[in-house]
Amino acid sequence: MNIILLGPPGAGKGTQASRLVERRNMVQLSTGDMLRAEKNAGTPLGDRIRAVMDAGELVPDAVVDTLIDKELARLAPDRGVIFDGYPRTLAQAQSLDRLLAAHGRALDGVIELIVDEDALVDRIAGRFSCAVCNTPYHDRYKLPAVPGVCDVCGSTEFKRRADDNEEAVRTRMAEYRAKTAPILPHYEAQGLVRRVDGMAAMDAVSAAIDRVLDAA
Numbered sequence: 463m464n465i466i467l468l469g470p471p472g473a474g475k476g477t478q479a480s481r482l483v484e485r486r487n488m489v490q491l492s493t494g495d496m497l498r499a500e501k502n503a504g505t506p507l508g509d510r511i512r513a514v515m516d517a518g519e520l521v522p523d524a525v526v527d528t529l530i531d532k533e534l535a536r537l538a539p540d541r542g543v544i545f546d547g548y549p550r551t552l553a554q555a556q557s558l559d560r561l562l563a564a565h566g567r568a569l570d571g572v573i574e575l576i577v578d579e580d581a582l583v584d585r586i587a588g589r590f591s592c593a594v595c596n597t598p599y600h601d602r603y604k605l606p607a608v609p610g611v612c613d614v615c616g617s618t619e620f621k622r623r624a625d626d627n628e629e630a631v632r633t634r635m636a637e638y639r640a641k642t643a644p645i646l647p648h649y650e651a652q653g654l655v656r657r658v659d660g661m662a663a664m665d666a667v668s669a670a671i672d673r674v675l676d677a678a
């Protein structure tokens with residue numbers, strides 16, 4: 463089973479992907495991780511990637527294709543793959559179709575986690591966490607029982623990600639829409655796109671994804 467998991471940052475894509483990895487013995491292929499690993503491996507290809515990234519340029523599709531090709535060659539044929547953060551362009555989607563076919567695989571589904579933008583802003587923009595033990599809190603939904611004191615470790619230091627504010631969340635949503643817009647029609651045409659409510663509770667989202675995979 464090979465799938466693409468789509469969803470804006472904050473939709474819970476990472477959590478759902480790790481659950482699939484655990485429950486279905488799938489492998490999560492993140493091109494970002496693969497590029498970093500190759501870069502650090504000191505191979506000739508890794509050195510090329512480093513030069514491109516250091517120059518602040520985008521890694522060419524051909525390089526990403528090579529890495530995916532290598533990963534697919536390494537994987538046991540019965541292990542399913544979850545693609546995360548890739549493809550992002552129509553050209554990459556077409557390459558992926560070709561690479562999968564070359565390894566005797568095909569896509570079984572493109573699962574998009576649908577979110578309500580205003581609700582997502584509400585969920586993300588109030589997040590903060592304990593600076594010591596990382597326990598998550600929220601301005602409106604989960605404040606410490608004693609104001610200013612972590613429930614778990616008693617620390618009085620908290621931290622907040624600079625980009626967990628409304629403007630940054632809306633920018634990430636817009637970027638996501640711009641990135642998926644070119645590839646969704648490609649998969650719609652193949653009848654592969656399935657939409658799951660990403661705003662539901664985490665277990666409910668997992669169950670919905672399971673139903674989609676079972677039906678595929």
Ligand SMILES: [Zn+2]
Pocket residue numbers: 592593594595596597612613614615616617
């Ligand atoms: Zn704490």
